Amino acid sequence: MPLETPLLDTVNSPADLRGMSDGELARLADELRAEVISVVSETGGHLGSSLGVVELSVAIHAVFNTPVDKLIWDVGHQCYPHKILTARRARMRSLRQGGGLSGFTKRSESEFDPFGAAHSSTSISAALGFTIGRDMGMPTGDAIAVIGDGAITAGMAYEAMNAAGDLGKRLFVILNDNDMSIAPPVGALNKYLNGLSAHAPFAALRGMAEGFEAALPGPLRDGARRARALVTGTPGGGTLFEELGFTYIGPIDGHNMPELLATLRAAKTRATGPVLIHAVTVKGKGYGPAESAADKYHGVAKFDVISGTQAKSKSNAPAYTSVFGCALTDEAARDGRIVAVTAAMPSGTGLDMMAARFPARVFDVGIAEQHGVTFAAGMAASGLKPFVAIYSTFLQRGYDQIVHDVALQGLPVRFAIDRAGLVGADGATHAGAFDVGYLANLPGFVVMAAGDEAELVHMVATAAAYDGGPISFRYPRGEGSGVQMPERGEVLEIGRGRVLREGSDVALLCFGAHLPECLLAAETLAAQGVSVTVADARFAKPLDTALIGQLARHHAAVITVEQGAGGGFGAQVLQYLANSGGLDHGLRLRTLTLPDRFIEQASPAAMYADAGLTVADIADAVHKVLPQHGVAKRA
Ligand SMILES: Cc1ncc(C[n+]2csc(CCOP(=O)(O)OP(=O)(O)O)c2C)c(N)n1
Numbered sequence: 296m297p298l299e300t301p302l303l304d305t306v307n308s309p310a311d312l313r314g315m316s317d318g319e320l321a322r323l324a325d326e327l328r329a330e331v332i333s334v335v336s337e338t339g340g341h342l343g344s345s346l347g348v349v350e351l352s353v354a355i356h357a358v359f360n361t362p363v364d365k366l367i368w369d370v371g372h373q374c375y376p377h378k379i380l381t382a383r384r385a386r387m388r389s390l391r392q393g394g395g396l397s398g399f400t401k402r403s404e405s406e407f408d409p410f411g412a413a414h415s416s417t418s419i420s421a422a423l424g425f426t427i428g429r430d431m432g433m434p435t436g437d438a439i440a441v442i443g444d445g446a447i448t449a450g451m452a453y454e455a456m457n458a459a460g461d462l463g464k465r466l467f468v469i470l471n472d473n474d475m476s477i478a479p480p481v482g483a484l485n486k487y488l489n490g491l492s493a494h495a496p497f498a499a500l501r502g503m504a505e506g507f508e509a510a511l512p513g514p515l516r517d518g519a520r521r522a523r524a525l526v527t528g529t530p531g532g533g534t535l536f537e538e539l540g541f542t543y544i545g546p547i548d549g550h551n552m553p554e555l556l557a558t559l560r561a562a563k564t565r566a567t568g569p570v571l572i573h574a575v576t577v578k579g580k581g582y583g584p585a586e587s588a589a590d591k592y593h594g595v596a597k598f599d600v601i602s603g604t605q606a607k608s609k610s611n612a613p614a615y616t617s618v619f620g621c622a623l624t625d626e627a628a629r630d631g632r633i634v635a636v637t638a639a640m641p642s643g644t645g646l647d648m649m650a651a652r653f654p655a656r657v658f659d660v661g662i663a664e665q666h667g668v669t670f671a672a673g674m675a676a677s678g679l680k681p682f683v684a685i686y687s688t689f690l691q692r693g694y695d696q697i698v699h700d701v702a703l704q705g706l707p708v709r710f711a712i713d714r715a716g717l718v719g720a721d722g723a724t725h726a727g728a729f730d731v732g733y734l735a736n737l738p739g740f741v742v743m744a745a746g747d748e749a750e751l752v753h754m755v756a757t758a759a760a761y762d763g764g765p766i767s768f769r770y771p772r773g774e775g776s777g778v779q780m781p782e783r784g785e786v787l788e789i790g791r792g793r794v795l796r797e798g799s800d801v802a803l804l805c806f807g808a809h810l811p812e813c814l815l816a817a818e819t820l821a822a823q824g825v826s827v828t829v830a831d832a833r834f835a836k837p838l839d840t841a842l843i844g845q846l847a848r849h850h851a852a853v854i855t856v857e858q859g860a861g862g863g864f865g866a867q868v869l870q871y872l873a874n875s876g877g878l879d880h881g882l883r884l885r886t887l888t889l890p891d892r893f894i895e896q897a898s899p900a901a902m903y904a905d906a907g908l909t910v911a912d913i914a915d916a917v918h919k920v921l922p923q924h925g926v927a928k929r930a
């Protein structure tokens with residue numbers, strides 16, 4: 296049934312909201328919510344988070360003068376209502392697809408997206424940057440950061456508030472507190488926020504106390520201040536945010552349009568310094584199946600609007616993530632020293648499996664990758680065996696901790712790096728492109744990649760057994776290739792690869808989950824009379840130099856293949872061969888990696904096609920180094 300959206304149909308840009316009455320804005324929010332549900336039912340995406348900010352999106356655009364005022368959504372996964380209001384409604388059904396709208400905010404997409412995002416907790420820093428720009432004469436108005444209760448647990452948000460509170464410049468932070476991250480939120484700060492929102496009359500009470508206090512003579516005022524501290528439960532009588540230099544307003548009902556509009560208007564009129572508005576919202580608001588789901592429909596596949604049933608595709612092979620979760624739980628059952636760390640993604644990383652069995656040995660640190668890595672280093676130093684399970688893209692945030700706290704001290708922290716390679720709909724921001732490059736250059740690191748899901752089980756066992764220093768293994772999003780699974784993981788010899796197919800013309804040396812593509816390419820080439828060896832390197836560090844030497848000696852060309860950026864495995868092989876004289880006798884070496892550009896969202900297969908890493912691309916690379924292209928077969 297087509298949606299009835301008479302008000303929304305009149306909105307071509309946020310300027311249209313500014314002529315609407317408060318009643319119309321409330322009705323517009325209802326229409327917008329229906330539109331978001333309808334869009335995401337066709338595209339999939341971050342539904343629950345977007346439904347939670349429908350009223351906020353309308354109110355902010357109605358009160359502030361976007362795009363001159365800069366509205367910055369933290370993470371950006373909740374930006375669908377904002378996109379609909381900012382002249383992108385007609386393209387919404389292309390969301391997260393190849394050539395379509397991004398699922399996050401993106402500067403190149405719209406002037407209403409002043410700052411791109413997808414990794415969390417950057418919004419206050421960016422907003423503060425715009426604020427400085429405004430004060431230094433740049434053509435920019437107020438800056439408004441909207442940050443969730445999950446995102447505000449990350450250290451970066453406090454670094455930003457520390458600076459903003461000190462600078463004292465006019466800046467708006469809206470805390471969108473739905474008491475939910477991807478999983479239920481964790482940590483003392485979460486408890487603190489819950490305490491604040493549980494005291495709805497808190498602001499009024501404090502306001503009264505403050506007014507009363509100001510009217511008292513000096514000595515009495517101190518007593519009143521102490522009394523206020525008792526009432527509010529905070530030592531200085533203010534909230535944490537006030538102690539940091541912000542004016543705190545709230546908690547307010549983030550779905551009550553009159554309350555939202557009145558609060559934003561008052562803040563906009565009166566603010567002279569940084570203001571934090573605490574809006575309490577409901578993740579999945581207004582859509583029953585989302586509100587009642589344990590994950591609040593954080594990220595969904597396409598779904599049926601009436602029933603809420605998601606169209607999850609049938610799998611032919613187990614997903615890498617669950618293979619990891621299962622294998623680690625098995626290892627943990629055998630070894631009581633194994634502990635695990637996730638940064639707010641227990642189900643995304645599969646650590647929920649181990650947590651179900653060994654809850655006291657799995658630590659969800661919240662969105663705090665830096666802390667997670669150093670925390671694991673501390674546990675390793677104490678004699679425990681920590682596994683840090685973090686997506687490749689988010690591990691980037693913990694890099695100095697990896698270098699300084701783990702590698703330099705040679706601590707045996709095990710890094711389980713999920714979402715390695717191109718991930719699909721989340722696009723370039725979530726691609727696991729760089730981990731091999733940034734880990735394999737660290738002295739003493741063991742760096743592995745799983746060629747298939749059985750190999751992942753072996754790598755978990757290898758990492759569990761290895762106490763010699765830091766060790767990592769990477770594996771992609773999605774299903775494995777359907778290989779026979781081992782009963783139990785075998786401990787691999789460190790630095791030893793394997794040959795899967797013997798040939799004589801060209802060797803394909805694969806690092807990671809492009810192994811099936813290499814085998815398929817070898818098969819295609821065999822049918823064309825080209826004899827190809829396929830080897831699985833398993834290790835980017837230490838390299839299997841014996842295997843590489845043998846491939847180099849017995850083939851006219853070696854082609855490395857990996858699901859990662861340049862500077863990774865291929866670069867390690869190239870450096871080794873160049874420095875050991877392996878290239879001195881005419882060996883042709885090619886490195887197939889992701890190209891030197893960010894790959895836009897599409898299906899993973901389409902992204903790999905864009906990257907030039909399909910089976911046909913691999914076969915083509917082999918043809919290009921064959922004798923008819925001028926490469927003589929070496930003795
Ligand atoms: C640095 C980083 N780590 C992890 C994530 C994955 N992630 C995306 S959204 C999210 C939860 C955010 O919760 P919150 O800020 O409360 O937003 P909500 O979805 O509840 O509106 C997480 C953990 C990320 N985007 N960036």
Ligand SMILES: CC(=O)[C@@H](O)[C@H](O)COP(=O)(O)O
Binds near residue numbers: 477643
């Ligand atoms: C917004 C965000 O960063 C996460 O929700 C991410 O989209 C999850 O990705 P997966 O679906 O691969 O777990």
Ligand SMILES: [Mg+2]
Binds near residue numbers: 444471476
């Ligand atoms: Mg939240």
